[in-house]
Amino acid sequence: MRSAAPRWPYLLLVIPFFGTLWVPLYNHVEPTLLGFPFFYWYQLAWVPLSVLLTGIVYRLCRSKGGDV
Numbered sequence: 001m002r003s004a005a006p007r008w009p010y011l012l013l014v015i016p017f018f019g020t021l022w023v024p025l026y027n028h029v030e031p032t033l034l035g036f037p038f039f040y041w042y043q044l045a046w047v048p049l050s051v052l053l054t055g056i057v058y059r060l061c062r063s064k065g066g067d068v
Contacts, residue, residue, distance in 0.1 A: 009060040016050040 019025070026042040033041045 009057045012053045012057050015053060016046050019049075020046055 020043060026039055029037040029039065031038055036044075
């Protein structure tokens with residue numbers, strides 16, 4: 001019988017969801033980065049951050065013997 005995986009790492013997956021869902025947080029032009037308005041580079045920055053968080057959750061749940 002396998003031990004139950006911890007449930008708290010799944011809360012890390014909520015961070016990108018709220019980071020992109022709350023539009024007033026990034027609904028402006030300044031500051032620009034390499035000529036891109038904040039609106040664009042903020043959303044693009046969430047792609048690697050989401051991958052990183054998903055990888056962390058996967059490793060934490062997998063190392064404890066949980067089924068992912």
